[in-house]
Amino acid sequence: MSAILVLEDGRTFRGEAYGAVGTTVGEAVFATGMTGYQETLTDPSYSHQVVVMTAPHIGNTGVNGEDDESSRMWVAGFVVRDPARRPANWRATGSLDDELVRQGVVGISGVDTRALTRHLRERGAMRVGISSEISDPDELLARVTAAETMTGADLAPGVSTDRPYVVPAVGEKRFTIAALDLGIKTATPRYLAELGVETHVLPATATAADLLAAGPDGVFLSNGPGDPAAADYAVEAVRGVLDARRPLFGICFGNQILGRALGLGTYKLRFGHRGLNQPVLDRVSNTVRVTSHNHGFAVDAPLDRATDTPYGRVEVSHVGLNDDVVEGLRCLDVPAFSVQFHPEAAAGPHDAAPLFQRFVDLMSAQRENA
């Protein structure tokens, strides 16, 4: 069955229906990872986004019960060039195609994904529609232009858990933390659990009081979708945590929320960073880490000097080497730090995993002092 893809600026691609039959709209973004499509599809940060995979062969290893990063697939749509006809991997429990159908993810295959990627690179991320029902591009274009834009979108509550839950530590429990679920991936509590951390996951709208209620050793801010400028509730909560001088660690969206809580601005990148090969300079250790990225927004802070904030000085601890984007913040006067990339990887390299240890160290240091 044939399908069409229409971009906000009118550019149209034709291909075959892939996954669920239907029509969908969202923000078109490209992801350059060569592995990890299952993690990508189930990453809540991709909510409301139509993901274009630049790797041509998708679905080769099928799907399995272990690699989901959340309870379901979140992408608004999926664009690939050559879907696998059969899964081939000893862990596979089914084919990707069937799973997309089961979860109602509308996709399109057989398009020149490189041409589409180059277009988005030049023109920037934009809204897009995919349909295997509508054959008239103009009709689909109308739907696309009617859809909401990513700028100003508050999406975290939509992907967050609605009731709190606990992920126990593996082995002896050393710390308890409260995690603000703005779209958390399962890999994050898994890493923390390995370090003896028990994670209390709370809904996106949890207040500082909720976060501190259980008297945790630290607070964690997860990754998540949408425009950080639209998540004032989270910013408020974080300010409360900072006032309490409780060790705080944020990832991705969490990095942007911390930034805003400190009074820094955030802005939308032209086409964002979405890949598993992004070099980030850790300015403290002066080493380069190859990291997993998925962000369309970034924090606006001076690279050359520390900035004074209501919570004391903050400096840019990590910088993206490809384009000098702020990739991490470190507070010098309060026990808080955050990174824009994904130390929990999934999908992606594990180079940045030690950052979880850094969070743990921060909590133990706090304990000593107390």
Place this chain on the structure above:
Amino acid sequence: MPKRTDIEHVMVIGSGPILIGQAAEFDYSGTQACRVLKAEGLRVSLVNSNPATIMTDPGIADATYVEPLTPEFVEKVIAHERPDALLATLGGQTALNIAIGLFENGVLEKYGVQLIGADVDAINRGEDRQIFKDIVRSIGADAPRSTVCGTVEEALATAAEVGYPVVIRPSFTMGGLGSGFATDEAMLRRMAAHGLADSPVHTVLIEESVLGWKEYELELMRDRSDNVVVICSIENIDAMGVHTGDSVTVAPAMTLTDREYQQMRDVGIAVLRAVGVDTGGCNIQFAVNPVDGRLVVIEMNPRVSRSSALASKATGFPIAKIAAKLAIGYTLDEITNDITGVTPAAFEPTLDYVVVKIPRFAFEKFPGADPRLTTTMKSVGEVMSLGRNFPEALGKAMRSTETKVAGFWTGPATERSAEELLDALRVPVDGRLYLAEEALAAGATVEQVAEASGFDPWFVDQILLVHEIGVAVRDAPSLTPELLRRAKRYGLSDRQIAALRPELAGEDGVRRLRWRLGIRPVYKTVDTCAAEFAARTPYHYSSYDEENEVAPREKPAVLILGSGPNRIGQGIEFDYSCVHAVMALQDAGYEAVMVNCNPETVSTDYDTADRLYFEPLTFEDVLEVVEAERAAGPVAGVICTLGGQTPLALAQRLKDAGVPVLGTSPESIDDAEHRGAFSRVLHDTGLLAPKHGMATTFAEAREIAAGIGYPVLVRPSYVLGGRGMEIVYDDATLEAYIAKATEVSPEHPVLVDRFLEDAVEVDVDALYDGTELYLGGVMEHIEEAGIHSGDSSCALPPITLGSADLLAIRAATEKLAARIGVRGLLNVQYAVKDDLLYVLEANPRASRTVPFVSKATAVQLAKAAARIAVGETIAGLRAAGVLPATGDGTDLPDDAPIAVKEAVLPFHRFRTEEGHGVDTVLGPEMKSTGEVMGLDSEFGRAFAKSQAAAYGSLPTEGTVFVSLANRDKRSAVFPIKRLADLGFRVLATTGTAQVLRRNGVHCEVVGKFSDGPGNCVERILDGEVDIVVNTPFGSPGNSGPRLDGYEIRTAAVAANIPCITTVQGMAAAVQGIEALRRGDIGVRSLQDVHRALLATRGTA
């Protein structure tokens, strides 16, 4: 960290002659390294004995030593150059072993030279398989169980412990030399013995077999701030058990989830750190159990490897170049990625296409060699192709290999049943992908094929997909545009489609239809980042996709067609000429556009030409590139005469398709290549050729033979490297030959020539522009005619020919060039017999010897040829300083140094199914994989150097064993006597001994092989003999003297001692030995030699 300030002069060691397992890729990496170091303002000195390389061009390093790669000679160079540092990680195993040698014998310390790139301890940790395994386990990873054994008995004990089959791997060898599987004790005894001999340290590893597991490779880089990146992952379609060099491989890995891939990446990085490769590239191999995912580490190469070259071409990330920068102190984040120009090299390339590599074999050259693929690498070359999906890349790769079949359905259909095909699939051999498709066609399931072949089901399913498309194309009532487009998207060539649809009037018919329907390829760009950033380098590959990325152009373009996969008879020498053409055309104001499919070469480096198209060298693919470039700007034409036979064979069709073919015209090419036309050329020029005729049946052949008299030389027409050529002494053998020369037909007759016995063969490379001839050089072969020019050693300037001969040769060459209509290079082979000059053949193209001649005479022939192709004259080129102002290769100054070319033969890599060596006798069919050059002021020294470079030094004392054919006995007396006088002990077989004794040479008689115990073969194997002289005699067969000869020669190879098979070679060796005994052999840089030469010829 910025560049180190303590290093001002770096010495680079190359990899020497092209061998199986160590080929042109090290010219590519070495050339990159030298360029980088020079650009950084360092003095670069280089040692490499291989003249056919770009890296040994005088312009690449500051001081280039074409000297033997032995510790002795390299020490001489160090003493002369006094470098601060030695970079040995870019010259393959050869360079690495020499570096270790120089470290251990204290030379590096003595001259205060530090090793950069990898320190000796790291090299040892990486290369010593047992230490390496311990490291792997120490970081919590897994490796196959094994023990290092120093004796056959230990080996047997270990095998008993881990259980058969076991893998045997000699320590410190490259390309799996001497390794293999032993399924039982007898086999293990034999293989362990060979293995212990092959290992420089005389130990072998006996290892648990993980046969049939999935095999992967990672290419990693590390800098001195401990930043590590993975450049590329490579998945082998052939499972564990087939050497990666012989496997069909794919990049990136296709069948790993992120978890498994990251685990592999973590282990790789941990291993790299633990081994402690301080800076540079390294390659790590893994095996994965397809059933449960168990991951084991197989080996690591702590240096730039063949796979690094492949990974560089596959990703656009120049590993060798970056490795060189890291070695002098830079860190990855300080180096920019050339391709984007804005992002740093500290990242991991991501691909939005699929890369397929297919090896190229040469079993037909080694009758009796076991064609089964195992842990010993046997391929002589490889092709790479890129596509937007696996089937597209696969289809291109299959037609790039230039074997008889060019993709599925282009060969004769098989009658075999699914069962037979599945059985066949169980034995790894070349071309199993074809078998897989045939098995699926015959009704086998994906599971069955996967089980039998060990290929991952995903790959088998992709082959099934191509098969299904083939069926659809074949069975469709009419070939609709949709179906045709679909077929092209999945890599079917016009030729394949034509094979499936006979009514379309062949390949041309398919193309006409395709063009009418506007179904054309677009060209994508290799950019290291899947289009995340704009690419500045026009490194393109074709795909039947939507958007074309070829940029418009003002300057006129010239397309240079490369030589495709390296193979015996067509190797790196042709890439050398192509690269020179690129440089020359850029100088002349053209945009040089390179088309080639060989990842090992300098020509396929993205910054060699202005534009690179990584495409198969078939008519269809080349024509589409031409059309794409025409759409981008003016195209002056295509050069087909520099890449060997491959592009030459395309010239006529390209011209017929309206493409301007530059240089010698296709018609002229045919005049020289086609025997019938060439006899007319000879007749018109009044030149002499051996009597000959053409036959399509045995009867005809016998008549011709009777007419010209035996021995005769028989061969199929239109071949390179003397394919299928034999010297025949009688009717019986002639009949046998015709019988097995299957393709004999009116179109492909058999050529029967009078065989000129004891003739001196001469090779000539010349330039012609329509009016003037520039004779580049005359090479006199050391072996008599009958040994293929590619296999015989030769000297330049000629050592016995007088100026009268030279003038005759010059005159004859000029006549030929004029009559053929050459515009560029012409290679002629002559034989001089009884003062008569016979023309053996003329090749109106760059020859194998062009780089050798260019380096020996300081004249860049290929550059001149390219300029002539675009209309310049020799007079003009003399004026422009491209050619000497006066004179040519026939009037070299008397004090010009003597250059000796020696061929390198791969016999030791091949064994018969019974595990026996293959015969090493030379003949008219070429068998060498590469060559070396010995350069010195006098022949003896130059020859000694060439031998040292090719086989390790000639002995200066000890025992010589001699067994000669009757016809050789007289002429051999003198040189043998000389050896005896020099104090050599002489052993000889009865007949030979008689003659020697009568001539006053004291010698000891030893029994022939057939005489049983205590015979010569045993004594050679016992290491009692230092040099063997055996000239073959008797007719080919498996009995009598021939067999004795065979046993003697293979024993010599096994004992790894020089084995001389011609009297002329013998005489040369004696001169070499004398020179060595005088012990006054020095080294001299090519730049120095050239300065002296040019001074005498009025060119700056």
